[in-house]
Amino acid sequence: MLYRAADPATLRVVPLDALTLVYHRASGITHIVDAPVPEILAILAEGPRNVAGLLGVLVERFDLADPDPAALAVRLDELVGAGLVERTCAI
Amino acid sequence: MRHLTQLRIGPIGFRIGSHWRRPLAALDDLYRDYPAPHDGIADFNVHLFAARPWRRVLRPSVHIAGDFVIPDAAPLPLAQGLLAAEMGMNLQMALGLRRFLLLHASMVERNGRAVLMTGISGAGKSTLAALLMARGWRLMGDEFALIDCATGLAHAFPRLVSLKNEAVDVVAQALPGARFGPLLEGTPKGAIRHLVPDACAIAAMDVPAEPSLILFPRFGFEAAARPVLPSEAFVRLTQSSTNYVSLAERGFDALTRLVQSVPARAIDYPDAETAIAMVEALA
Numbered sequence: 001m002l003y004r005a006a007d008p009a010t011l012r013v014v015p016l017d018a019l020t021l022v023y024h025r026a027s028g029i030t031h032i033v034d035a036p037v038p039e040i041l042a043i044l045a046e047g048p049r050n051v052a053g054l055l056g057v058l059v060e061r062f063d064l065a066d067p068d069p070a071a072l073a074v075r076l077d078e079l080v081g082a083g084l085v086e087r088t089c090a091i
Numbered sequence: 092m093r094h095l096t097q098l099r100i101g102p103i104g105f106r107i108g109s110h111w112r113r114p115l116a117a118l119d120d121l122y123r124d125y126p127a128p129h130d131g132i133a134d135f136n137v138h139l140f141a142a143r144p145w146r147r148v149l150r151p152s153v154h155i156a157g158d159f160v161i162p163d164a165a166p167l168p169l170a171q172g173l174l175a176a177e178m179g180m181n182l183q184m185a186l187g188l189r190r191f192l193l194l195h196a197s198m199v200e201r202n203g204r205a206v207l208m209t210g211i212s213g214a215g216k217s218t219l220a221a222l223l224m225a226r227g228w229r230l231m232g233d234e235f236a237l238i239d240c241a242t243g244l245a246h247a248f249p250r251l252v253s254l255k256n257e258a259v260d261v262v263a264q265a266l267p268g269a270r271f272g273p274l275l276e277g278t279p280k281g282a283i284r285h286l287v288p289d290a291c292a293i294a295a296m297d298v299p300a301e302p303s304l305i306l307f308p309r310f311g312f313e314a315a316a317r318p319v320l321p322s323e324a325f326v327r328l329t330q331s332s333t334n335y336v337s338l339a340e341r342g343f344d345a346l347t348r349l350v351q352s353v354p355a356r357a358i359d360y361p362d363a364e365t366a367i368a369m370v371e372a373l374a
Contacts, residue, residue: 012340014347019322023343028336030343032326 002088003054003076005044011084013038027083036062040075041084048088051076092138097127101237101248101296102190104128105180109139110147114172121173121251121272121285124293135159135183139175142166155179159186171275174283177251184235184248185333191237191246192338192345195331198231198245199223204303205245206374207236209331212280215310215366218258221286222367225265230292231300240338240345243352244299249292251285259284261363304374305355308366312359316369319355 005011012023020038022031036058043049043057051073058064058072079085092108096115099105105128109115128134137157141147151169157179164182167175184193196209197220206223208216217233224230231247238245251272254262259282263271272285305324319327328346329335335342356373360366 012343016321016325016347016351018320021322021325021343021347023340025340028339030329032322 002048002050003044003080003085004048004088005041006084006086008045011041013041022084024083029082031082031084036064037075037079037084040079044085092140097131097133098122098125099128100125100180100250101232102246103135103184103188103248104133105135105137105183106133107137107139107176107179109153109172109176110141111139111151111153111169111172113169114139114153114176117173117272118176121270121287124287124290135180135187137176137179137183139172139179155182157183159183161186165279167278171278173272173285174275174278177253177285180250181234188237188334189338192240192342193332193334194236194238194328195234195333196236197233198236198247199228200231200247200300201228201374203300204374205231205236205300206304206306206370207245207302208306208308208370209236209328210308213310214308215258215360215363216308217252217254218262218363219308219366219370221252221254221258221262222265222363223370224289224292225262226367226371229295230288231296238302238345238349239299240341242299243302243345243348245302246299247292247296249288249296251287254284254286256281262286302349302353305349305353306370306373307355307357309357309359310366311361313361314365314369315359316373317357319357321350321355324350324355 010025014021020033051069055067055072059067094109094112094115097106135158139153142154152166153172153175154166155175196207197216198205198207199220220233230249232249233252235248236245270287275283358369
């Protein structure tokens with residue numbers, strides 16, 4: 001299973017302080033998110049990745065302390081539910 | 092409607108119709124120095140009506156409606172008709188306003204800089220705004236702050252200040268020469284008395300101001316102040332806005348700009364005197 005970020009034209013990402021605002025134009029919903037969600041969205045905006053590939057980039061770029069593929073998969077499902085991330089076919 | 096009146100508060104014009112003369116006579120008296128709507132065209136209509144013809148005279152009760160309504164809103168006795176008219180105007184603003192980002196906040200201004208005060212009912216928004224007016228601040232409003240989505244400027248909405256319970260006497264002592272409406276006892280929020288904003292507030296109600304400080308006051312605690320991060324201010328202000336969602340991206344832009352450009356503080360206070368000193372020190 002691959003994941004990719006929603007079309008960048010549908011998102012407004014505004015970092016405030018510890019938290020980041022994400023306005024989703026397609027739904028009109030404002031999401032208030034903590035790390036690593038903005039980082040996940042930035043990586044998935046570069047191109048589709050599976051959980052292992054995404055985790056590898058997060059570890060490499062952000063020195064992730066506790067890399068847990070299961071937790072990341074749950075977080076990705078939440079983002080899919082919110083419309084901020086889309087599942088895409090591996091083929 | 093048998094009786095009609097029109098008035099403008101800041102940028103918003105109202106046309107109020109009523110089955111009874113009495114509530115409109117009170118409005119006409121207390122708003123006598125306010126202008127008519129621009130070009131005579133109101134933004135919102137308010138209707139004060141009896142649900143049945145005989146209820147105009149027999150235990151008269153005032154139902155509130157208008158362009159925007161809340162189903163099953165409880166009516167008020169005719170003796171509280173002035174309050175019904177004020178609630179009707181507030182209701183139109185809260186449900187129908189699209190020209191500005193509406194924040195449930197009181198607001199005062201000095202030297203072109205506006206201080207917004209927002210919080211839950213009982214936090215002291217109206218009382219603090221009235222007491223600051225007594226100390227020479229321009230009252231911009233005790234209920235709604237209107238943020239222009241294009242410019243970020245705050246526009247005034249200086250309706251009658253709604254003073255409740257203990258605040259009635261506190262403000263009457265601070266403003267002995269001010270005009271007040273009748274004391275309305277036994278309302279859903281206790282005793283209410285309306286204060287007419289001073290001549291400065293009315294004369295300058297079309298003059299917007301740059302927001303310079305956002306305060307989250309809380310009454311009944313030891314004096315304390317702490318900075319509020321933009322993210323917390325954002326969340327609290329979305330909760331205090333009735334039209335953030337309906338404005339969509341315009342509301343998002345206006346609110347992110349506000350919290351990124353204006354510092355915010357939470358202040359706890361045990362009494363009005365302490366609060367006034369805290370506001371004047373921070374502003």
